Amino acid sequence: MMQEAYRWLWEHSRETAYLASFGRLAGWDQATYIPRKGHAHRAQMQAALAKLLHQRATDPRVGEMLAVVEGSDWLGPPESVEAVNVREWRRAYDHACKIPQRLAVELAQATSEGEAIWQQARPKNDWEAFRPTLKKIFGLTRELADAIGYQDEPYDALLDQYEPGATxxxxxxxxxxxxxxxxxxxxxxxxxxxxxxxxxxxxxxxxxxxxxxxxxxxxxxxxxxxxxxxxxxxxxxxxxxxxxxxxxxxxxxxxxxxxxxxxxxxxxxxxxxxxxxxxxxxxxxxxxxxxxxxxxxxxxxxxxxxxxxxxxxxxxxxxxxxxxxxxxxxxxxxxxxxxxxxxxxxxxxxxxxxxxxxxxxxxxxxxxxxxxxxxxxxxxxxxxxxxxxxxxxxxxxxxxxxxxxxxxxxxxxxxxxxxxxxxxxxxxxxxxxxxxxxxxxxxxxxxxxxxxxxxxxxxxxxxxxxxxxxxxxxxxxxxxxxxxxxxxxxxxxxxxxxxxx
Missing domain, CATH: 1.10.1370.30 (Neurolysin; domain 3)
Known part of the structure; x- marks a missing residue:
């Protein structure tokens, strides 16, 4: 049962990673060769993908399978491949479950649009064109920090996403x-x-x-x-x-x-x-x-x-x-x-x-x-x-x-x-x-x-x-x-x- 649960988590993780690869490919294309008029559609693509990825990340079956394998001697020592994967899957699952799907989608769309606006506004020194977008992104990010939770600083919730354990x-x-x-x-x-x-x-x-x-x-x-x-x-x-x-x-x-x-x-x-x-x-x-x-x-x-x-x-x-x-x-x-x-x-x-x-x-x-x-x-x-x-x-x-x-x-x-x-x-x-x-x-x-x-x-x-x-x-x-x-x-x-x- 434990091995079957671990195998399910492993396959679910890899399939999710393949989908995320499409998002990275779309992001690379948006920064390099996308037609100028394609940004709005790309933002919708990224929002739809963010919704799908969030659904997979918060799938209740992930929590159920983790509960089966956690604490088992079968995982081996803390530095073993299986133990590390389970530890980080748990961390990612708990983190994702704190973020409302609506917020994940809004952030994906706002940042995709934001990058396009920045690319056009920066060469023109157009702060007024960029300022509303930046205000929206920071507002959503503060909401994200509150959703994740923190002990001392809202900033810690964001920093921890990029540098685990840092405060x-x-x-x-x-x-x-x-x-x-x-x-x-x-x-x-x-x-x-x-x-x-x-x-x-x-x-x-x-x-x-x-x-x-x-x-x-x-x-x-x-x-x-x-x-x-x-x-x-x-x-x-x-x-x-x-x-x-x-x-x-x-x-x-x-x-x-x-x-x-x-x-x-x-x-x-x-x-x-x-x-x-x-x-x-x-x-x-x-x-x-x-x-x-x-x-x-x-x-x-x-x-x-x-x-x-x-x-x-x-x-x-x-x-x-x-x-x-x-x-x-x-x-x-x-x-x-x-x-x-x-x-x-x-x-x-x-x-x-x-x-x-x-x-x-x-x-x-x-x-x-x-x-x-x-x-x-x-x-x-x-x-x-x-x-x-x-x-x-x-x-x-x-x-x-x-x-x-x-x-x-x-x-x-x-x-x-x-x-x-x-x-x-x-x-x-x-x-x-x-x-x-x-x-x-x-x-x-x-x-x-x-x-x-x-x-x-x-x-x-x-x-x-x-x-x-x-x-x-x-x-x-x-x-x-x-x-x-x-x-x-x-x-x-x-x-x-x-x-x-």
Missing amino acids: TKQLEPVFARLRQATVELLKRLDGSTRKPDTSILHRHFPQSAQEAFGREVVAKIGFDLEAGRLDVVAHPFMQGIGPGDVRLTTRYYEDYFNAGFFGIVHEMGHGLYGQGLLPEHFGTPMGSEISLGIHESQSRTWENLVARSLGFWRHFWPRAQQHFSSLGDVRLEDFHFAINEVKPSLIRVEADEVTYNLHIMIRFEVELALLRGELSIDDVPEAWDTKYQEYLGVRSAEIRDGVMQDVHWSAGLIGYFPTYTLGNLYAAQFFARAEQELGSLEAQFAQGEFTPLLEWTRKNIHHQGSRYWPRDLVRVVTGQDLNPQFLIDNLNLKYSALYAV
Whole structure:
């Protein structure tokens, strides 16, 4: 009976995952190739699918089958495949049952419409066109938090969807420590007389050459292009449709190297995680990423710790000069310094490694204030600009470079932004552990050897699926709890050397 109940849950979970794959495919298409007039119909499609998925997620038979298998010795130890699946199925079922179907459908439709409105309004700096939609999405999201329930903060109910077990109370001291260290480092770097020549990054870089070089790099690192795609969008993302289908996107500027290249490598990091999940577990928790923070640790590892290292470019520099004639007279060391420039800026996705987390903290604080009722949607643009002035010393002249720059809020991803900084923290700690076990990684990169690090992450992170919650995974892999000092030390060591301070 127990085995039959488990088998039913397993099949139900996989079938639900196949349906969800259709939704991800529709979402990818909406961001890439959908006709401009197709958005309204796509919103209705996504709403209908959300209704179906919610019905499956709250099917009373799921609860009945879980009751049969839970607590059984047949499941084995807590870390076994069966025990992990049952644990996470229970978590997902209890969560879904708290959300009224009406709310799930309304959110799906509002966010699908919201993304389309954002795409059209942002280039026009049209806050008034976007503001009502954003107000509606935040209203529905607050309703979602209340439906899920929370102990201390409405925000915790949302954060827990993306980072299981995380709370505002946990994050605030970690973020405060990182913020202080970042501000201190920025002051030291600002006092340096050594500055990079970033004009070399604004020469001519043909889009076709950027794409060709990007494809060459990701293939060399280990991303399977026969099981993936690379396309152009307004806001880069990775979409895992399922085994054998993991899609990357980026955006190119022919007068700026960093945006396209590091966008590709960043999304490739996400894509490697998607391709590293064990296909035999597809559709079950053991075949799923445990959190967005762990996901982000993978993209940040490859973007910052690998692709911004001097060793990486010692290997790829000859090929870069062959792809881009504009780099023919550039010294490798000057290029490496330029791509690692530290300069406060407005755009999060183009921010340097040091200032990036301040962008996240601003969004985290604005979201908290909105969910607490301390800030209204109408006042968000001014609050946003004030925080940017305070934290980074810059202020947006156009709202598309301010509060409207990110797609996330229009997509309903509220409580999501902290996972970016958590990803940076996890990445530094994982990388330090990998280097303890594998030896100097930068020396390996200089030789074009990326397989050891990729295999290490596959074994220790990707193949673990949802076996451990994020902070438990950090403890299992590194032997200690999350510690921001790894990232702080990494940034201080690297940038003190670059800027000679």
